[in-house]
Amino acid sequence: AQKVTQAQTEISVVEKEDVTLDCVYETRDTTYYLFWYKQPPSGELVFLIRRNSFDEQNEISGRYSWNFQKSTSSFNFTITASQVVDSAVYFCALSEYTGFQKLVFGTGTRLLVSP
Amino acid sequence: ETGVTQSPTHLIKTRGQQVTLRCSSQSGHNTVSWYQQALGQGPQFIFQYYREEENGRGNFPPRFSGLQFPNYSSELNVNALELDDSALYLCASSHGTAIATYNSPLHFGNGTRLTVT
Numbered sequence: 001a002q003k004v005t006q007a008q009t010e011i012s013v014v015e016k017e018d019v020t021l022d023c024v025y026e027t028r029d030t031t032y033y034l035f036w037y038k039q040p041p042s043g044e045l046v047f048l049i050r051r052n053s054f055d056e057q058n059e060i061s062g063r064y065s066w067n068f069q070k071s072t073s074s075f076n077f078t079i080t081a082s083q084v085v086d087s088a089v090y091f092c093a094l095s096e097y098t099g100f101q102k103l104v105f106g107t108g109t110r111l112l113v114s115p
Numbered sequence: 116e117t118g119v120t121q122s123p124t125h126l127i128k129t130r131g132q133q134v135t136l137r138c139s140s141q142s143g144h145n146t147v148s149w150y151q152q153a154l155g156q157g158p159q160f161i162f163q164y165y166r167e168e169e170n171g172r173g174n175f176p177p178r179f180s181g182l183q184f185p186n187y188s189s190e191l192n193v194n195a196l197e198l199d200d201s202a203l204y205l206c207a208s209s210h211g212t213a214i215a216t217y218n219s220p221l222h223f224g225n226g227t228r229l230t231v232t
Contacts, residue, residue, distance in 0.1 A: 004157075035220065043203060045158070045223035091157055100171030101148065101209065101221065105157030 002027050004094050006106035013082050013113055021077045021109045023092030029053075034068065034075045035093040035103065045091070051075065082113045117142050119224035121206050127230045128196050136191045136227045138206030146211040147189040148221060149181060152203040164189055165211050193229075201231045 003026040013019045025034065036048040049059065051068050059066045063080045079086055089110045093103040120139045128134050140147050146165045150158035160173035164183035178194040187208070193200055207221035 037223075043205075043226040043228075045205065045207070045221075047220045047222060050220050093157075098171065100163045100165070101146070101211070102160045102163070102171055102173065103150075103158070103221065104160070107155075107157050 002094050002096060002104040004092050004104055004106035006092055006109050008109045009107075010110040010112065013111070015084060015113055015115050016081050017113075018078060018080050019082050019111065019113075021079075021090050021092075021111070023075045023077065023106060025073050025075065025092070025094045027094060027096060029096045031097040033095040035095070036066065036075075036077050037091045037093065037105075039089045039091060039108070041088075048077075079111075082111075084113050084115055087111055087113045119206055119208050119222055121204075121224040121227050123227060124225065125228045125230075127232065129232055130196055130198060132196050133192065133194045134196060134229060136193075136204050136206075136229070138189045138191070138208075138224060140187045140189065140206075140208030141222050144208035144210050144222070145187050146209045147183055147187065148207045148209070149189070149191045150205040150207065150223075151175075151200075152205060152226070154202070158205055161191070196231045198231050201229060203228050 005024045032053045034051045037045040065078045067076045089108045091105050091108045093105045095103050119141050122137045148163040149161040152158040161175050163171040167183045180192045182190045203226040205226045207223045209219045209221050
């Protein structure tokens with residue numbers, strides 16, 4: 001069965017601090033996708049990144065970076081020099097290779113960045 | 116490029132009633148998925164429609180049903196509403212092919228907040 005665990009319920013940082021959001025997943029498949037989404041107070045889920053299970057290269061996009069490690073089944077997300085606008089709930093999600101796209105989400109990590 | 120739009124934004128219903136939620140997919144997208152997000156939880160997959168047919172379903176009872184129209188817009192219908200149906204309902208669209216509908220990321224709308232009293 002698929003499962004995504006985000007153990008950090010809420011993180012509070014001060015602007016310009018770096019912060020890492022943890023994500024651990026479980027799947028029996030060897031082929032799967034991992035995602036991160038951001039959910040601001042407006043409710044919309046904003047797509048941040050998708051990674052397939054064969055691509056373990058870390059990725060950097062501006063202040064965002066992702067560390068994918070199959071050996072530990074983790075897909076962690078780091079925000080460098082956090083800003084107040086980064087305040088949101090962040091979700092990690094997993095999708096196995098089926099005939100349709102079903103995302104299994106973690107319970108989310110609420111990030112609060114204060115000035 | 117028009118994003119995913121959902122209506123209404125908020126809705127209050129009474130237990131036992133029926134409700135219809137609507138979603139317009141992003142331009143160029145032919146696949147629509149629906150998710151239920153209870154307060155403080157991650158979204159849960161309800162079902163997915165590809166070219167007007169349901170091609171995947173989560174652990175939701177049959178009173179949750181849907182439609183996808185030729186223009187790829189979609190409806191989610193819930194019959195015999197229960198208090199536990201109170202949640203944010205999110206629609207997401209993507210572009211799929213006949214072989215697989217998982218090749219492009221989901222793009223979500225702002226959701227419909229349903230309250231059942």
